[in-house]
Amino acid sequence: MTESEKAQQIVAALRAAEVSPPEAALQTLNGLMSLVRSPSVEQPLEVEEARSAAFMSICEVGKALHRGQPTEALWPTALAASERWLALAK
Template sequence: MDDLEKAETVLQALKTAEQQPPQAALPILNGLAGLVQGDPDAPLEVQEVRADVFMAICELGKALHRGQPAEALWAPALTAAKRWRGLLG
């Protein structure tokens, strides 16, 4: 799977997870960590936005795991994933 496919998969998974209850969304988010890792030789702006996606997913997962409100965390995660996909495609 190339980086564009990974970015698209992450974006779609985030959209799906957002519609799920926390206990169903958490495993989806946990499955994305490996997809967000990428080529260390990628351009710096791609590495930075990929790091933004990773951090946003981590923040979401942490909030869901702790039973904290996560509504405000979905938009930044989706925005970062869209930026990542946009840089690649």
């Protein structure tokens, strides 16, 4: 799977998870971790940084969901970071 395909899957899953119940959203996010972790093929620095930002922001949403904390302000950040990764990966 290419970097672009991974980023596309992440963006689509985040959009779906954002409107899901918290437990379902958390399961979705947990399932994304293998896609957003470091790639096996070295990428340009900008792509690596964008992927890393997406990973960290998705982790923040996951932590908040796990703890039962509000996530309204976290979803847009995770989606924006993932969309930036997608734009750079193309």
